[in-house]
Amino acid sequence: MNIPNQPKISAKRVSVYYGAKRAIDDVSLDFDERYVTALIGPSGCGKSTFLRTLNRMNDTVPNARVEGDITLDGENIYDPSMDVVQLRARVGMVFQKPNPFPKSIFENVAYGPRIHGLAANKTQMAEIVEQSLRRAGLWDEVKDRLSDSGTALSGGQQQRLCIARAIAVDPEVILMDEPCSALDPIATAKIEELIHELNGRYAIVIVTHNMQQAARVSQRTAFFHLGTVVEYGATSDIFTNPRQERTKDYITGRYG
Template sequence: MTKTAAPPKMTARHVNVHYGDKQAIIDVSIDVCVDEVTALIGPSGCGKSTFLRTLNRMNDTIPIARTSGDIRLDDEDIYAPEMDVVQLRARVGMVFQKPNPFPKTIYENVAYGPRIHGLAAGRAQLDAIVEQSLNRAGLWDEVKDRLSDSGTALSGGQQQRLCIARAIAVDPEVILMDEPCSALDPIATAKIEELIHELKGRYAIVIVTHNMQQAARVSQRTAFFHLGQLIEYGATSDIFTNPRQERTKDYITGRYG
């Protein structure tokens, strides 16, 4: 791995995930850095979403899932018994494949996190957080006159940007995105890609994507997964132009996947 100036925001070492008897992730080690977007690519069912979910303990919600290995956020063990999972998920936000706004107003979707985490000292501060988050998510101009409308009434692309606004409203340190554009049209996808580019200086971002062109456009580092294993991990330009592993080359050139 190439050395980066700053220490990694998150480190994963020898991570394994089992669903009952089935092993979904096999001995994966990776670093996630601020100022970089890390893309996880690979065929369907290769474990990239499962691995993404280990980074904020979302697999804890699956009774048969077991995770082992060492995952740290700023050198804190996120699986330590004293780790507050609610707090962890505020620090490591998640945007899912299918937009999932709360059945509340647009305003309340964004205000919900800051309110429960006590990040606003009053209504004016909450208003400012909502506006800033919607602005950062590229949605403010489209919804500023209809903040009391339901979030579920927005278009798919707008709903996904609302979910991104909701994730960034609690000022996380890392944002995980699980195929955030797979349900969106090309225009909405372009807006989200532009947004990822703008957000990367502020957060460490990890994105799972099926779209290799998207990985090449938005990420600085790429991890290629196959059958639960991390086959290759490095600078995106290297992975796409000069992969070291034959399996990576076969996947990039479309021989399988």
């Protein structure tokens, strides 16, 4: 179990290389399960690359190399003995573009629990699916059409289905990579509301290019620029009283 005051997930001096190119340079950040942490910064500054180190998604990128230490509850996630499938169940991910499986709504949510053997029978599986869809704020909209394809839902519903799929395996951390960038304002508001509801139940790390969104949903913010973290602290401080000139310039729209 997580020791009080120990961060849920901790990155120490992390650098990421794509071949010879360094995309992340010596980043150290701690993530607490009591907070939503937003990663902000201009396009190409390394936010998403860094996010992907937290559940070893960069393993899937040819010639990507990660240096430094990342621990989950004090355990090194890059240790050769770490089961990556198990790690990604503990550290779930929601991508920029909704990516439901070409299966029924029910099967999208049941997929993870089935792989990990979380349900002993059909009744338990149905309970997990219902609870996950309820937590994702989607149950009332889909409960009468669970056998319909997940890809037939609207974009905003598909993204909430992907969140339901992520939480169905009972993760400890949820990573969100610009989860609203493909959505309209109404769907975006629903996802933001959902992040508020999930807050405190999971450590949530969200990459967003939308500073208003970061201010609305997070309690901690890290400002990335050119592959480094310029400033990290309470969201209210970063937005109203940044310590670094570069942060101030970005927040006030001088570049980005």
